[in-house]
Amino acid sequence: MKKIAILLTILAASSCTVRTTPIQNTNFDDVDFSQIRMFESGKSCKRFILGIIPLPFGQPSLINAVKNGRIRDVKVVDYEYGLTLIPPGTKNCLVAYGLR
Numbered sequence: 001m002k003k004i005a006i007l008l009t010i011l012a013a014s015s016c017t018v019r020t021t022p023i024q025n026t027n028f029d030d031v032d033f034s035q036i037r038m039f040e041s042g043k044s045c046k047r048f049i050l051g052i053i054p055l056p057f058g059q060p061s062l063i064n065a066v067k068n069g070r071i072r073d074v075k076v077v078d079y080e081y082g083l084t085l086i087p088p089g090t091k092n093c094l095v096a097y098g099l100r
Contacts, residue, residue, distance in 0.1 A: 016083060017080060017081070017083075018082065019078050019080045020078065021077070021078050022077065030075075039075065040070070042065040042070070043065055043069070043080075043094070044058070044061055044064035044094050045058050045093040046058045046060045046091070046093075047089060048089045051090045060093055062074070062094060062096060065077075065095060066098075069098075070100055071098040071099065071100060072099065072100060073098045074098040076098075077094065077097070078097070079092070080093040080094075080095055081093075
């Protein structure tokens with residue numbers, strides 16, 4: 001039983017997520033970072049089993065992220081890539097930040 005618990009702990013710890021901001025498409029001159037505490041976020045994701053078989057729900061789009069976060073003025077957009085344990089595979093997300 002201990003070996004299974006150790007194996008599950010190692011497997012859970014090996015999961016990772018990477019978040020990137022596409023700076024070539026972002027104009028940071030228009031973003032007032034003094035209001036960053038007021039920023040809300042919305043996320044839209046797509047999952048893949050074993051990293052190659054897409055699940056039939058979810059679509060990482062800016063429109064869905066804005067709807068999910070109820071954002072009216074988008075300031076910054078991030079991409080998030082990660083591993084999932086259930087189902088085993090990957091998750092690709094688009095995260096929008098802005099004001100409501």
